[in-house]
Amino acid sequence: xxxxxxxxxxxxxxPNANVVGAVEAxxxxxxxxxxxxxxxxxxxNELAALSYDKSRLEIVHAPKVISHDERPTVAIRDPETSMAxxxxxxxxxxxxxxxxxxxxxxxxxxxxxxxxxxxxxxxRPAFCPIMPTMDGTGVGICDSGANAECTPEQLKQFAIMxxxxxxxxxxxxxxxxxxxNIGTEEDKGDRLRLETFELLKNxxxxxxxxxxxxxxxxxxxxxxxxxxxxxxxxxxxxxxxxCLEMLKLFKKVFTSSLKNKIGALFLKKSVMETKEFMDYxxxxxxxxxxxxxxxxxxxxNGVAKTVxxxxxxxxxxxxxxxxxRIEAALAEYxxxxxQEE
Amino acid sequence: xxxxxxxxxxxxxxPNANVVGAVEAxxxxxxxxxxxxxxxxxxxNELAALSYDKSRLEIVHAPKVISHDERPTVAIRDPETSMAxxxxxxxxxxxxxxxxxxxxxxxxxxxxxxxxxxxxxxxRPAFCPIMPTMDGTGVGICDSGANAECTPEQLKQFAIMxxxxxxxxxxxxxxxxxxxNIGTEEDKGDRLRLETFELLKNxxxxxxxxxxxxxxxxxxxxxxxxxxxxxxxxxxxxxxxxCLEMLKLFKKVFTSSLKNKIGALFLKKSVMETKEFMDYxxxxxxxxxxxxxxxxxxxxNGVAKTVxxxxxxxxxxxxxxxxxRIEAALAEYxxxxxQEE
Numbered sequence: 001x002x003x004x005x006x007x008x009x010x011x012x013x014x015p016n017a018n019v020v021g022a023v024e025a026x027x028x029x030x031x032x033x034x035x036x037x038x039x040x041x042x043x044x045n046e047l048a049a050l051s052y053d054k055s056r057l058e059i060v061h062a063p064k065v066i067s068h069d070e071r072p073t074v075a076i077r078d079p080e081t082s083m084a085x086x087x088x089x090x091x092x093x094x095x096x097x098x099x100x101x102x103x104x105x106x107x108x109x110x111x112x113x114x115x116x117x118x119x120x121x122x123x124r125p126a127f128c129p130i131m132p133t134m135d136g137t138g139v140g141i142c143d144s145g146a147n148a149e150c151t152p153e154q155l156k157q158f159a160i161m162x163x164x165x166x167x168x169x170x171x172x173x174x175x176x177x178x179x180x181n182i183g184t185e186e187d188k189g190d191r192l193r194l195e196t197f198e199l200l201k202n203x204x205x206x207x208x209x210x211x212x213x214x215x216x217x218x219x220x221x222x223x224x225x226x227x228x229x230x231x232x233x234x235x236x237x238x239x240x241x242x243c244l245e246m247l248k249l250f251k252k253v254f255t256s257s258l259k260n261k262i263g264a265l266f267l268k269k270s271v272m273e274t275k276e277f278m279d280y281x282x283x284x285x286x287x288x289x290x291x292x293x294x295x296x297x298x299x300x301n302g303v304a305k306t307v308x309x310x311x312x313x314x315x316x317x318x319x320x321x322x323x324x325r326i327e328a329a330l331a332e333y334x335x336x337x338x339q340e341e
Numbered sequence: 342x343x344x345x346x347x348x349x350x351x352x353x354x355x356p357n358a359n360v361v362g363a364v365e366a367x368x369x370x371x372x373x374x375x376x377x378x379x380x381x382x383x384x385x386n387e388l389a390a391l392s393y394d395k396s397r398l399e400i401v402h403a404p405k406v407i408s409h410d411e412r413p414t415v416a417i418r419d420p421e422t423s424m425a426x427x428x429x430x431x432x433x434x435x436x437x438x439x440x441x442x443x444x445x446x447x448x449x450x451x452x453x454x455x456x457x458x459x460x461x462x463x464x465r466p467a468f469c470p471i472m473p474t475m476d477g478t479g480v481g482i483c484d485s486g487a488n489a490e491c492t493p494e495q496l497k498q499f500a501i502m503x504x505x506x507x508x509x510x511x512x513x514x515x516x517x518x519x520x521x522n523i524g525t526e527e528d529k530g531d532r533l534r535l536e537t538f539e540l541l542k543n544x545x546x547x548x549x550x551x552x553x554x555x556x557x558x559x560x561x562x563x564x565x566x567x568x569x570x571x572x573x574x575x576x577x578x579x580x581x582x583x584c585l586e587m588l589k590l591f592k593k594v595f596t597s598s599l600k601n602k603i604g605a606l607f608l609k610k611s612v613m614e615t616k617e618f619m620d621y622x623x624x625x626x627x628x629x630x631x632x633x634x635x636x637x638x639x640x641x642n643g644v645a646k647t648v649x650x651x652x653x654x655x656x657x658x659x660x661x662x663x664x665x666r667i668e669a670a671l672a673e674y675x676x677x678x679x680q681e682e
Contacts, residue, residue, distance in 0.1 A: 214574070215578040218586040234579070241560075246588070249475060253611045256611060262604075263603075264607075264608065265604070266600050266601060267608075
């Protein structure tokens with residue numbers, strides 16, 4: 001049985017999206033067990049309308065919710081919140097493999113660092129979301145914002161952990177790893193990039209293909225982009241923002257005149273399919289790599305299917321032995337650190 | 342008379358785009374004078390088909406072209422290249438206000454640093470391209486890649502120089518300056534961002550509106566984004582890349598079936614307008630701010646109108662007294678540095 005805790009509050013569509021998503025996930029895997037954290041009465045009301053295998057779902061009561069205007073490092077310390085409760089479950093119960101949350105990213109980050117902790121030899125855990133690419137395969141970005149400042153050794157770990165993640169959760173074979181840089185030549189970039197390039201080139205357990213420029217993120221040429229959390233965050237959000245603005249622009253075109261509205265009618269089906277294809281809510285969440293248990297951050301405006309996908313992701317990572325594989329890889333490829341600890 | 346040197350080689354459509362662009366620019370301003378650098382015979386052949394005021398155009402012969410696979414710092418030292426010749430003109434002739442080039446960015450950067458030099462008190466010159474925003478106003482990004490590593494004081498200078506540039510070349514009034522960060526709260530980001538935020542907050546000559554996240558680049562909320570050259574480059578290129586991929590995606594939709602092709606016919610005019618609106622070739626080039634003379638980098642695949650716009654930009658900067666204003670502002674706002682020199 002794979003047990004996953006689901007923080008049922010903190011999202012735009014919580015708790016309904018969380019509860020429905022959890023029930024849908026139960027239907028996907030017979031050996032999945034979910035623990036919902038949040039206000040018991042509210043969750044029971046949501047569950048009343050649904051049919052599901054009651055032997056594989058339980059509620060752990062947590063009366064409070066972390067709001068987005070609270071200081072994350074303070075908020076996560078309140079044990080009565082649904083997120084802190086999910087963290088506690090993961091920390092204290094060996095059989096709980098991980099947690100999924102739609103709540104404050106900052107609080108989740110603090111909680112993951114403070115309460116869940118790092119795997120052996122991991123310098124710092126990192127966020128790795130997946131973006132849809134034009135060829136339909138997707139590309140991971142690691143780190144996308146957990147560590148604003150990084151060392152080359154950290155970036156090397158992101159490359160290793162991200163590769164294992166793509167293999168475990170998405171079935172990639174030998175994922176193509178690229179270093180985010182401001183040019184493709186080997187001598188491009190700042191000291192961090194120059195040193196990281198050297199390290200990655202000599203890391204045998206990954207398929208390093210060289211530097212990449214951010215303009216090629218969505219082409220499908222690369223499977224994993226390795227970067228510090230600051231530039232990774234810029235990469236992720238500027239791409240999301242540009243895609244969103246382009247969709248808005250086309251929407252404006254489609255409705256700007258009667259002639260255009262008629263044309264849009266012909267195209268409606270295909271455009272809806274394209275929008276669906278680009279919708280990150282179809283792609284699960286940003287996982288945290290390097291924590292002792294699985295932590296999946298679901299987008300705050302995720303809907304039921306997004307939550308379902310995030311739970312499915314967590315299930316696959318657990319089943320695929322993600323953390324065991326990361327520990328083994330880092331033990332082999334970071335021998336000096338291992339000896340120091 | 343405003344004299345601008347135009348490096349006529351190094352672009353995808355050179356020298357035709359450069360020559361036609363220069364001739365078109367002459368028609369915009371009666372007191373503009375252009376000096377074309379490049380192979381004399383080839384340029385004369387291009388000019389033969391055009392009518393223009395011959396008293397305001399001259400050719401300075403340069404038989405060689407810098408290719409994109411040459412090492413920029415080496416290539417720019419060859420005085421026989423069209424780019425080096427334009428640099429020499431700018432350096433040696435007081436009456437040449439600046440230069441426009443479509444050639445290698447790296448070589449232009451090296452040349453600007455080595456041959457043109459910095460204005461008094463400028464720590465390092467920076468690139469500032471303008472991106473089209475959804476409200477049609479445009480947004481500047483400074484630095485977009487000249488300085489991969491920066492100090493807070495440099496970012497402060499980018500904010501000052503960029504503001505003056507937007508006022509001088511585009512008529513912005515009190516442009517809204519934002520710091521690129523991974524969250525909007527004052528305490529977000531790494532040390533560079535935290536220290537820069539404090540500096541910008543206390544810089545009276547700019548209109549600092551706080552941190553911004555890259556997802557809001559195109560909304561039109563901000564006029565100038567201040568950032569280190571690494572993240573600025575990621576911001577610029579990921580936004581360009583995402584817009585391009587979205588256009589490709591829609592193009593695919595428009596041609597994927599007979600029904601869609603019919604719909605696309607209705608929309609053709611508006612879609613072409615939208616494409617035109619998003620086309621960065623309509624928006625001039627990335628200027629280098631902080632150099633002793635004006636340096637404009639035109640996109641390598643720029644066409645005649647792009648070159649014309651870049652020359653127009655250089656003309657306006659010269660006429661608006663950009664460099665005099667930058668020197669005055671930096672003398673006032675960087676008094677410690679001024680005393681050191």
